[in-house]
Amino acid sequence: MIQFFHVYKAYPGDPPVLQDINLNVEKGEFVFLTGPSGAGKTTLLKLIFCGEKATKGQILVGGRNIARIRESAVPYLRRNIGVVFQDFKLLPHRSVADNVGFTLDVLGVPRAEGREKVRRMLKLVGLEHKADALPLRLSGGEQQRVVIARALVNDPTILLADEPTGNLDPALTVEIMDLLTQVNIRGTTVVVATHDATLLARYQKRTVRLERGQIVSDEDGVKAARRMAV
Amino acid sequence: MSALAKTAYFWRSAAGGLRHSPFVHFIAVSTIAIALFAAGLARGASRVVDNLLSSLGGEVEVTVYLAPELGEDEVHGVHERVQQLHVGDVTVVPPEAALVRLRRELGDLGEALAELPENPLPATLEVRVPAERRSPEALRTLAKELRAQPGVTAVDYGEAAVERLSAIARALRFGALVAFLVVLGTTIIIVAATLQLAIYSRREEIEIQKLVGATDRFVKAPFLLEGLLQGLLGAGLALLGLWTFGRVLGPTLGSLFAFLLGPGVSTAWVEPRTALELVAAGCGLGLGGSFVAVGRFLRV
Ligand SMILES: Nc1ncnc2c1ncn2[C@@H]1O[C@H](COP(=O)(O)OP(=O)(O)O)[C@@H](O)[C@H]1O
Ligand SMILES: [Mg+2]
Numbered sequence: 001m002i003q004f005f006h007v008y009k010a011y012p013g014d015p016p017v018l019q020d021i022n023l024n025v026e027k028g029e030f031v032f033l034t035g036p037s038g039a040g041k042t043t044l045l046k047l048i049f050c051g052e053k054a055t056k057g058q059i060l061v062g063g064r065n066i067a068r069i070r071e072s073a074v075p076y077l078r079r080n081i082g083v084v085f086q087d088f089k090l091l092p093h094r095s096v097a098d099n100v101g102f103t104l105d106v107l108g109v110p111r112a113e114g115r116e117k118v119r120r121m122l123k124l125v126g127l128e129h130k131a132d133a134l135p136l137r138l139s140g141g142e143q144q145r146v147v148i149a150r151a152l153v154n155d156p157t158i159l160l161a162d163e164p165t166g167n168l169d170p171a172l173t174v175e176i177m178d179l180l181t182q183v184n185i186r187g188t189t190v191v192v193a194t195h196d197a198t199l200l201a202r203y204q205k206r207t208v209r210l211e212r213g214q215i216v217s218d219e220d221g222v223k224a225a226r227r228m229a230v
Numbered sequence: 231m232s233a234l235a236k237t238a239y240f241w242r243s244a245a246g247g248l249r250h251s252p253f254v255h256f257i258a259v260s261t262i263a264i265a266l267f268a269a270g271l272a273r274g275a276s277r278v279v280d281n282l283l284s285s286l287g288g289e290v291e292v293t294v295y296l297a298p299e300l301g302e303d304e305v306h307g308v309h310e311r312v313q314q315l316h317v318g319d320v321t322v323v324p325p326e327a328a329l330v331r332l333r334r335e336l337g338d339l340g341e342a343l344a345e346l347p348e349n350p351l352p353a354t355l356e357v358r359v360p361a362e363r364r365s366p367e368a369l370r371t372l373a374k375e376l377r378a379q380p381g382v383t384a385v386d387y388g389e390a391a392v393e394r395l396s397a398i399a400r401a402l403r404f405g406a407l408v409a410f411l412v413v414l415g416t417t418i419i420i421v422a423a424t425l426q427l428a429i430y431s432r433r434e435e436i437e438i439q440k441l442v443g444a445t446d447r448f449v450k451a452p453f454l455l456e457g458l459l460q461g462l463l464g465a466g467l468a469l470l471g472l473w474t475f476g477r478v479l480g481p482t483l484g485s486l487f488a489f490l491l492g493p494g495v496s497t498a499w500v501e502p503r504t505a506l507e508l509v510a511a512g513c514g515l516g517l518g519g520s521f522v523a524v525g526r527f528l529r530v
Pocket of ligand 2: 041043162
């Protein structure tokens with residue numbers, strides 16, 4: 001589903017942020033992308049949804065080489081990828097429901113149909129009662145869940161989540177992770193970037209570790225579980 | 231279905247833009263309105279000038295002076311030849327009739343003419359030129375043709391007046407064109423500037439739209455629509471202004487110009503045709519400005 005071949009990324013004027021990344025994520029997989037802050041996790045996710053362009057190397061997403069993709073094809077790629085941004089990117093002056101429905105507006109989903117989807121999505125993340133609230137009136141955890149609802153409302157084939165539990169207390173963290181797991185079980189490929197070791201310990205999924213822009217380890221769930229058990 | 235939903239979204243978004251920053255849009259709309267109002271006035275004024283020209287043209291009569299030594303038969307010969315040119319009604323004014331007319335026109339002074347030993351006036355032909363031949367160029371050609379006829383000594387058609395009037399009309403038209411271009415440019419710049427602000431104030435929304443898969447066209451459409459709405463509102467205001475102007479000042483101006491225009495000449499300031507043109511111009515200005523803004527400031 002997602003394949004990286006010798007991918008490099010450097011922001012202009014800086015040393016490379018990602019170096020020689022090789023990665024293969026199968027359809028329906030659940031992958032943790034971990035590593036210290038500044039390791040390049042966010043940048044790697046951005047490459048997947050064309051938020052940034054690789055400096056070198058090839059990236060295949062759903063069989064498409066996005067290193068060579070035309071600018072006009074990017075929107076259609078993004079419609080299949082739900083993204084939970086680290087900095088949320090919620091519109092402060094729009095209601096929760098409008099923020100979640102934003103994705104559907106862009107796709108031209110008729111309003112009534114969209115409202116119904118939004119309602120179901122908000123129910124899933126437990127924010128039904130906040131549909132008309134403004135994002136800034138919500139707690140960090142609630143905002144986080146709005147962002148997840150927006151990413152999922154269009155049934156994407158890939159879900160990228162950048163520190164989705166970064167702002168949550170332990171109870172909510174479990175809730176959100178259960179939600180992401182459910183989504184994964186329904187068939188969506190999920191990549192979660194996190195620096196939270198307790199999350200890795202609890203969920204024991206395939207874990208790709210980045211350090212200073214390089215993949216230093218890539219353990220499958222079984223291996224991860226065995227290491228945790230030791 | 232999807233197209234309909236998108237269209238509805240664009241309208242909501244554009245209307246939201248107008249509501250979101252009313253002052254900025256007020257400026258753009260007023261600029262368009264003022265430009266179109268001025269254009270409408272100029273249009274009305276040029277119609278007045280045109281009417282003036284054609285009503286003056288109504289008096290255009292070409293006088294053809296014949297050689298004094300021509301006898302009556304020869305005068306008839308020239309008359310027939312001129313008639314065959316098909317240049318309008320041609321009447322012969324024999325020397326006697328010309329003298330009588332001159333005496334009448336001179337009044338008391340005319341008595342002196344009775345003392346003349348013989349009639350010094352030549353026979354003339356008077357040509358009443360039909361409306362479609364009254365342009366300065368057509369008159370000039372006609373005069374040349376008439377002068378070329380044997381037996382014709384001179385041709386007179388109020389050359390100077392006709393030439394001057396048409397020069398004035400030309401200058402007016404040119405001035406209006408220059409003013410129009412200047413106003414066009416400024417208006418488009420102002421509309422573009424307001425939309426630049428609109429784009430700037432919605433940059434967050436635009437960024438997120440793109441991240442969730444909006445195409446360039448989808449991002450741009452609401453701004454183009456916003457420009458179009460500005461243009462329509464501006465045109466509406468301008469029409470309202472012109473209509474009010476016509477209602478308040480129309481009768482006064484009408485009576486002022488009545489002696490020049492003659493009866494039955496329209497003094498309406500807002501004709502359906504003008505209204506359509508103004509609306510089209512408003513849409514053009516609004517869309518033009520938003521195209522400039524979207525092209526320059528919406529890097530998608
Ligand atoms: N837009 C950018 N321009 C320049 N440098 C950047 C940009 N975004 C990230 N970086 C740099 O890239 C490195 C990796 O950042 P990031 O991918 O955000 O790491 P992580 O998400 O693992 O914390 C950091 O050193 C950061 O300063
Ligand atoms: Mg990060």
